[in-house]
Amino acid sequence: MTAPTPPTPPFRDPQTPVAQRVDDLLSRLTLDEKIGFLHQFAPGVDRLGVAPFRTGQEALHGVAWMGPATVFPQAVGLGATWNEELVRRVGEAVAAEVRAMRARDDRVGLNVWAPVVNLLRHPLWGRNEEGYSEDPRLTSALATAYTRGLRGSHPIYWRTAPVLKHWLAHNNETDRDTASSSVRPRVLHEYDLRAFRATVEAGATAGVMPAYNLVNGRPNHVSPYLAEHLRTWTGEELLVCSDAGAPSNLVDSEHYFDTHEEATAAALKAGVDSFTDHGTDPTKITARVRGALEGGLLTEADVDTAVRRQLSVRFRLGEFDGHEEAGAYDTPEHRALAREAAEQAVVLLKNDRGLLPLAPGIRLAVVGLLADECKLDWYSGSLLHRVTPLEGLYERFGAERVEFAEGVDRVRLRTADGAFLHVLPAVEDAPAAGAEAALDPALLAGRTDLPPLATDADGTELALVDWGGGVLTLRAPDGRYLSVAEDGYVRASADQPGGWVVRETFRLEPHGDGHLLRHLGTGRHVSVTAGGVKVAEEPGSVFEVVVTERGEDAVARAAARADVVLVVAGNDPHINGRETEDRTTLRLAGQQERLLRAARDANPDTVLALVSSYPYAVDAGPLPAVLWTAHGGQAAGTALARVLAGDVSPAGRLPQTWYADDRDLPRLLDYDVIGSRQTYQYFEGTPLFPFGHGLSYASFAYADLAARVGESAVRVSFTVTNTGGVTADEVAQLYGRAGEPSVPRPRRELLAHRRLTLAPGATAEVAFEVPLDALAFWDVAHGRWRVEPGPYELLAGASSEDVRLSTTVVLAGEPGAPRPVRERxxxxxxxxxxxxTEIVDRARTSGDAVTPAAGTSGELLFRACDFGSGIASVTVAVAGEGTVELALDGGPARAVLSTETPTAGPYDYVTLTTGLAAEGVHDLRVGLRGAVRLARIGFAG
Incomplete structure (x- = not known):
């Protein structure tokens, strides 16, 4: 007799609704199994046939850290395209490569941590390369496009499950795990939340990752905003994955909780569903969860909530239905897309005298530290193909018409006994110049089987590059960078600087008549020993730097022989501005400024091509032409050459303001974009190049602007005509501004944009439906969005400052009303x-308070407070120690309330009451003196 086939459990039945399938599987798991799911590396459950699952696969601009993959332009470069359809196709290609790579390596995860939705508020942020734009609408449009590509087009199953990074108000690396972003409600709603909200509401996002920093004194990993805002924007279960190590930071660096059990419980209850901590070892996290359960800090229902969200994502990926998506990588289509994206990312900033495109048959000098480089960043995959700017120009113009001068300083390092540092051949008995061919460059970094540096009478001429701030790299003649491996020896063993801790950077420190050479990765000095050159804790060897050729001399010679000079300058994404390290200045490194000056002095027809992860403040005045592109991935060189040659008309547009000077910038940790007039929306100075700027080899005329106000939207239309002689793309931009605002509003803010291709003489109508709520602001007096009545100017043009057409519409809106403070x-x-002042946490779980930023004195202004028929007293909820002073309409203090003794802790509030007589509507000024936290003010008749 044949045994009956056991029934298919509901969680395995594709016909059962997903929510029921999730609940069924959840009910079959033991508590220990569910706890195991809370770590990034969730184990399998063999008895149920459930496979292990890993949250997290980096895929910012291609599949990262998993070997060879198609490398697309950096995110800020994709931002410069202003092209959602292109970005969506890039997302599709990345998702296909994730699936293809997972088919051969199960370490590749389908829960991808991308895109980065943090706004590029401050251009000195070290991770500027990871975001799309300083503007929330442009950011959300591109992030939505990328997530749609990553999600795929299957009606049921997701190709990958994208997680947005990093929630919330994260734009600094300095003290990133302990610094707090003070974000007032208007900035929170109008700026920081806006980019995330539109992307989540679009429906292709699986979740978010909280950022390391604190917001208003509270770590993002226990933020009430996850429940109050994020989870209200969609009916889908969102998966919240912690950033790496952040759960432990709650105790170890932030000291926000006393024990890891408290911290883990608080994060889980706030909405964190997957803990990325302690690498692949789940034991510490699972022990903390068990301890929290045993201590009554968590219930099994709290664990179930998190596991349910995880399982919901896994069902969407088709895991329990045997669904597999076909994938491919390094296809001809992906290679073509990488080139297209790189071409569209090039921004022509200046083109006086029509020097570009370059005329056929010219003699071109290509100079600069990035001219023959194809740089990768921390979130890049390994290059399958690469074309540097020099290689692209060789191919396009012919090597015989292109002269190259890198412009590095050539030096020898002489020891006190007269010997020189010497790089030994990479392969035994092989000459150094030919050694590289015998090695896989991708395997060079960190090798210990290569010979360490030694000394001899002649030494080796090294290429020395100062990347700014005295941070140096040293390179052997065959292209290998000096690096320090784990054993401490200095070897020529890296194809590029890189790694979480960069092992290829040094600093020369004056010492007597010479210099000590400090290795920055270890902090130790370089010493010559009998066993070879190494780093040591004891004082290092003293070196004399013997310069055999100055880089600017080589550049000047090449520039003088050329018709046109192309200087390729910029940054190395692993040095002086990267994750964990903010920049300190907008200026180019001094060595690169000298190279640019040498080229310009030798030849006035000098073009500057900046290849960088962020904006620079450069002296563009004497230069006839300037371009910018982010590090453009594998096709960067081909794309730049095609734009320079005129094969492609540039149409990239700046996704953030380029400021003229460091003095134009706010403090890095000042997140109040309204109060400190940040980004193009509020900046009142003259930028070097404005947001949205970018030139073309064609010209465009704008006409026929019309606007019609409807019930819920304004329909705006205008025409754009290509009045030039070549087919080209134009990015038509529509901005708006309130004509008679009652509160500070943006000078202008982007409402819509469209990238379109036009042949010479062709005209296209551009039409937008602008929702009326796009013109709203967050009314702090009443805690909601409001469209003010009155005139609104609509501005159409080619950038935030290049406005070609304008018109005014009048909106009925909703009139403002005084604050009903007597009642509320x-x-x-x-x-x-x-x-x-700064905003701080009222309690660990929720609420805000305000305190003097320096612990001494601060002022608050509340406009149009309606005291009705009259009040007789005022009450304040305060903690800490200090005084609250209240004044009406700029007059003297009318009420003074002081704590007699400090409260027991920052969250132990006391209520103070005193008399205050007022009626009608007045402005209320509140002075805070001392280390006092003010949570709330109440009034009574």
Missing amino acids: GLEAADFDEQSG
């Missing part, structure tokens, strides 16, 4: 203006 009181953080 005032939340301290809902101020209209402030000086010298």
Whole structure:
């Protein structure tokens, strides 16, 4: 007799609704199994046939860290395309490569951590390369496109499950795990939340990753905003994955909780569903969860909530239905797309005298430290193909018409006994010049089987590059960078600087008549020993730097022989501005400025091509032409050459403001874009190049602007005509601004944009439906969005400053009303203006308070407070130690309330009451003196 086939469990039945399948599988798991799912590396459950699952696969601009993959332009370069359709196709290609790579390596995860939605508020942010734009609407449009590509087009199953990074208000690396971003409600709603919200509402996002920093004094990993905002934007279960090590930071560096059990419980209850901590070892996290359960800090229902969200994503990926998506990588289509993306990312910043495109038959000098480089960043995959700018120009113009001078300083390092540092051949008995061919460059970094540096009478001439701030790289004649492996020896063993801790950077420190050479990765000095050159804790060897050729001399010679000079300058994405390290200045490194000056002095027809992860403040005045592109991946050189030659008309547009000077910048940790007039929306100075700027080899005329106000939107249309002689793309941009605002509003803000291709003489109509709520602001007096009545100017043109057409519409809106403070009181953080204060956490779980930023004195202003028929007293909820002073309409203090003794802790509030007589509508000024936290003000008749 044949045994009956056991029934298919509901979680294995594709016909059962997903929510029921999730609940069924959840009900079959033991508590220990569910706890195991909370770590990034969730184990399998063999008895149920459930496979292990890993959250997290980096895929910012291609599949990262998993070997060879198609490398697309950096995210900020994709941002410069202003092209959602292109970015969506890049997302599709990346998802296909994820699937293809997973088919041969199960370490590749389908839960991809991309894109980065953080706004590029401050151009000195070390991770500027990872975001799309300083503008929330442009960022959300591109992020939505990328997530749609990553999600795929299957009606049921997702190709990958994208997680947005990094929630929230994260734009600094300095003290990133302990610094708090003070974000007032208007900035929170109008700026930081806006980029995330539109992308989540679009429906192709699986979740978010909280950022390392704190917001308003509270770590993002226990943020109430996850529940109050994020999870209200969609009916889907969103998966919240912690950033690496951040759960432990809650205790170890932030000291926000006393124990890891408290911290883990708080993060889980706030909404963190997957803990990325301690690498592949889940034991510490699972022990903390068990401890929290045993201590009554968590319930099994809290664990179930997190596991349910994880399982929901896994079902969407088709894991329990045997669904597999076909994938491929390094296809001809992906290679073509990488080139297209790189071409569209090139921004022509300046083109006086029509020097570009380059005339056929010219003699071209290509110079600069990045001229023959194809740089990768921390989130790049390994290159299958690469074309540097020099290689692209050789191919396009012919090597015989292109002269190259890198411009590095050539040096020898002489020891005190007269010997020189010497690089031994990489392969025994092989000459150094030919050694590289015998090695796989991708395997060079960190090798210990190569010979360390030694000394001899002649030494080796090294290429020395100063990347700014005295940070140096040294390179052997065959292209290998000096690096320090784990054993401490110095070898020529890296094809590029890189790694989480960069092992290829040094600093020369004056010492007596010479220099010590400090290795920055270890902090130790380089010493010559009998066993070879190594780093050591004891004082290092003293070196004399013997310069055999100055880089600017080589550049000047090549420039003088050329018709046109192309200087390729910029940054190395692993040095002086990267994850963990913010920049300190907008200026180019001094060595690169000298090269540019040498080229320009030798030849006035000098073109600057900046290849960089972020904006620079350069002296563009004397230069006839300037271009910028982010590090453009594998096709960067081909794309730049095609633009320079005129095969492609440039149409990239700046996704962020390029400031003229460091003095134009706010403090890095000042997140109040309104109060400190940040980004193109509020900046009142003259930028070097404005947001949205970018030139073309064609010219475009704008005409026929019309606007019609409807019930829920404004329909805006205009025409764009190519009045030039070549087919080219134009990025038509529409901005808006309130004509008679009652509160500070943007000078202009992007409402819509479209990239379109036009042949010579062709005209296209551009039409947008602008929702009326796109013109709203967050009314702090009433805690909601409001469209003010009155005139609104609509501005159409080619950049935020190049406005070609304008018209005004009048909106009925909703009139403002005074704050009903007699009935509702005032939340301290809902101020209209402030000086010298910061917002902090009212309690560990929720709420805001305000305190003087330096612990001494600060001011708050609440406009139009309606005291009705009259009040007789005022009450404040305060913690800490200090005084609260209240004044009406700029007059003297009318009420003074002080704590007699410090409260027991920052969250132990006391209520203070005193008399205050007022009626009608007045502005209320509140002075904070001392280390006092003000949470709320109440009034009574």
